[in-house]
Amino acid sequence: MKARFQISMPVRYCVNLILMIAFLTAGSFLTQSGLLGRAQNSIIIQVGFYIILAVSLNLVTGYLGQLPLGHAGFMAVGAYAGAIFWKSGLLPETPSLIVGLFVAGLVAAAFGILIGIPALRLKGDYLAIITLGFGEIIRVAIINLSDITGGTPGLKGIPKYSSFLVVYICVLIACVAIHMLMKSRHGRAILAIRENEIAVESCGVNTTYYKVMAFAVSAFFAGVAGALYGGNQGILAPASFDFMTSINILVIVVLGGMGSMIGSVIAAAILTSLPLALQAFNEYRLIIYALLLIIVMVFKPSGLMGTYDFSLSRLIEKAVTRLKVPKEEGGVYHDDP
Amino acid sequence: MLFLSQLINGLQLGSIYALVALGYSMVYGIIMLLNFAHGDIIMVGGYIALFALIAAFPPAIAILLAVVGCVLLSVVIEKMAYKPLRSAPRISLLITSIGVSMLLQNLAQYFFSANGRSFPSTLILPSGSVSLGGLSVSYTAIVTILVSVVSMLFLTFLVQKTKMGKAMRAVSEDMDAAQLMGINVSNTISFTFAVGAALAGIGSILYCCRYPLVSPTIGSLLGLKAFVAAVLGGIGSIPGAMIGGFAIGLAEVLVTALGLSTWTDGVVFAILIIVLVVRPTGILGRSLIEKV
Numbered sequence: 001m002k003a004r005f006q007i008s009m010p011v012r013y014c015v016n017l018i019l020m021i022a023f024l025t026a027g028s029f030l031t032q033s034g035l036l037g038r039a040q041n042s043i044i045i046q047v048g049f050y051i052i053l054a055v056s057l058n059l060v061t062g063y064l065g066q067l068p069l070g071h072a073g074f075m076a077v078g079a080y081a082g083a084i085f086w087k088s089g090l091l092p093e094t095p096s097l098i099v100g101l102f103v104a105g106l107v108a109a110a111f112g113i114l115i116g117i118p119a120l121r122l123k124g125d126y127l128a129i130i131t132l133g134f135g136e137i138i139r140v141a142i143i144n145l146s147d148i149t150g151g152t153p154g155l156k157g158i159p160k161y162s163s164f165l166v167v168y169i170c171v172l173i174a175c176v177a178i179h180m181l182m183k184s185r186h187g188r189a190i191l192a193i194r195e196n197e198i199a200v201e202s203c204g205v206n207t208t209y210y211k212v213m214a215f216a217v218s219a220f221f222a223g224v225a226g227a228l229y230g231g232n233q234g235i236l237a238p239a240s241f242d243f244m245t246s247i248n249i250l251v252i253v254v255l256g257g258m259g260s261m262i263g264s265v266i267a268a269a270i271l272t273s274l275p276l277a278l279q280a281f282n283e284y285r286l287i288i289y290a291l292l293l294i295i296v297m298v299f300k301p302s303g304l305m306g307t308y309d310f311s312l313s314r315l316i317e318k319a320v321t322r323l324k325v326p327k328e329e330g331g332v333y334h335d336d337p
Numbered sequence: 338m339l340f341l342s343q344l345i346n347g348l349q350l351g352s353i354y355a356l357v358a359l360g361y362s363m364v365y366g367i368i369m370l371l372n373f374a375h376g377d378i379i380m381v382g383g384y385i386a387l388f389a390l391i392a393a394f395p396p397a398i399a400i401l402l403a404v405v406g407c408v409l410l411s412v413v414i415e416k417m418a419y420k421p422l423r424s425a426p427r428i429s430l431l432i433t434s435i436g437v438s439m440l441l442q443n444l445a446q447y448f449f450s451a452n453g454r455s456f457p458s459t460l461i462l463p464s465g466s467v468s469l470g471g472l473s474v475s476y477t478a479i480v481t482i483l484v485s486v487v488s489m490l491f492l493t494f495l496v497q498k499t500k501m502g503k504a505m506r507a508v509s510e511d512m513d514a515a516q517l518m519g520i521n522v523s524n525t526i527s528f529t530f531a532v533g534a535a536l537a538g539i540g541s542i543l544y545c546c547r548y549p550l551v552s553p554t555i556g557s558l559l560g561l562k563a564f565v566a567a568v569l570g571g572i573g574s575i576p577g578a579m580i581g582g583f584a585i586g587l588a589e590v591l592v593t594a595l596g597l598s599t600w601t602d603g604v605v606f607a608i609l610i611i612v613l614v615v616r617p618t619g620i621l622g623r624s625l626i627e628k629v
Contacts, residue, residue: 126619136603137610140606254432255432291436
């Protein structure tokens with residue numbers, strides 16, 4: 001019988017909330033104060049929407065255990081939906097920003113359901129190919145429907161809404177929402193499907209429903225990330241949503257460790273800022289990137305973090321239990337069976 | 338008449354896709370890997386042939402060098418990057434192949450610059466055409482279709498009639514059981530990669546004769562289309578890859594002929610999706626029964 005220290009849930013929520021607010025304040029101060037150069041600032045923003053993309057893809061790849069290769073397609077749908085809504089100027093600035101992000105997410109989620117229902121009938125690599133196909137069709141459609149989307153040259157004049165605060169509030173919402181989904185009853189069903197689909201089905205879980213749900217949630221956040229991308233660039237071109245973009249997002253998820261949210265976040269930060277860090281070796285930059293990818297995969301096939309998920313409270317609990325600090329306020333000792 | 342000439346055009350393109358698709362299909366059949374680097378091996382083959390021709394080697398030697406180069410490169414990649422991951426999750430293998438593909442593309446970009454170089458296709462095949470009953474068919478088309486058909490017949494012979502082919506079929510059926518029967522699994526896998534790369538080498542020459550421009554990115558789109566062809570026909574199946582290749586080639590040419598060239602890729606993928614929804618393992622793919 002070893003005594004284990006536990007932090008109660010309200011305290012956990014409070015601590016996390018305070019840390020998030022502190023992070024946002026510090027970040028927006030740092031980006032607005034001019035302490036960082038323009039290149040650093042733009043990288044920080046980019047890291048933001050890559051985190052959303054990676055975390056949302058991780059829901060389908062890591063937790064649900066499927067392999068979609070068309071994430072850039074959902075991103076594209078959201079980006080165009082959001083940009084067209086913002087450009088229409090139906091609402092004043094702040095409501096327009098919020099409603100636009102929702103529109104982007106919902107349109108992308110609708111596409112996710114539309115694509116998910118036929119795609120999820122297939123398994124493994126066939127699912128990968130069919131989603132790849134849908135992603136490409138979306139891109140070709142965007143090129144050809146030039147009346148609405150601006151065609152190959154792109155959609156110009158999108159209002160630049162994506163400030164640090166906007167992007168990172170969305171990042172936090174995405175992370176928290178997916179984390180809470182995975183801790184819920186639905187999340188357990190999703191994890192169980194990854195482990196053994198047949199067994200879950202025979203336990204009476206509606207696997208199609210949960211698969212489509214995970215797909216839709218994933219597409220929703222990809223769409224939001226797409227809209228933020230448009231709001232950062234001010235211009236959208238179909239070429240930025242090609243097959244390689246989907247691959248880059250998948251690389252982030254796998255390199256970080258499938259089924260590890262902190263892994264996705266860290267890998268997104270590293271891989272997005274790597275080009276900046278390697279600027280001194282400009283010519284070899286992409287060669288080094290590719291080599292790193294191969295080396296990490298050969299020596300650590302489960303990705304950098306494996307399936308480890310970070311929890312501040314758990315770390316504190318462990319540390320406190322190890323130090324055998326006497327009972328503190330807000331903390332209760334439990335006996336481990 | 339116009340339709341017939343488009344048909345031959347489509348068959349030419351389709352036979353190149355089929356040759357490349359065979360490489361994807363065989364590798365998938367044996368180790369369940371979608372080998373993204375396969376397209377870039379074609380690019381390397383194109384460059385080898387290009388430089389051999391510039392160095393004034395005779396065309397036959399240039400073709401041979403390209404094929405041998407592709408085979409060697411492919412086997413080296415298999416031994417260095419894929420073999421250590423034999424027991425790893427399959428997605429890690431997939432990401433590694435994406436990494437290899439990026440590495441090859443960027444190395445080519447570094448050494449040969451991102452700009453395309455024109456390929457002296459007339460040194461390999463004369464540019465003229467013959468007329469068959471009022472229908473003019475270019476030499477390139479005839480040679481491409483003939484070479485592909487011969488290569489595929491040879492491959493079928495190799496897989497069905499030789500000892501190595503038997504080993505390949507055994508390993509793709511059940512790797513552990515094959516090992517217990519005394520088959521050298523590692524060599525068989527390398528051999529499969531080598532055969533796929535040899536076909537890719539031939540495909541690269543034929544592709545460069547049709548579109549005489551070599552650039553670091555030629556492999557990615559060709560690879561993607563060929564890959565779609567392999568899946569369409571039923572991945573892992575050799576006749577399936579051929580059917581898929583011809584289907585994609587014909588569809589692409591016909592859509593372009595209808596004046597919808599910007600929709601070509603969309604139509605190709607739409608066909609793929611419709612086929613997969615109706616037949617989830619492709620046209621000739623074996624359906625897997627999951628046992629509890």
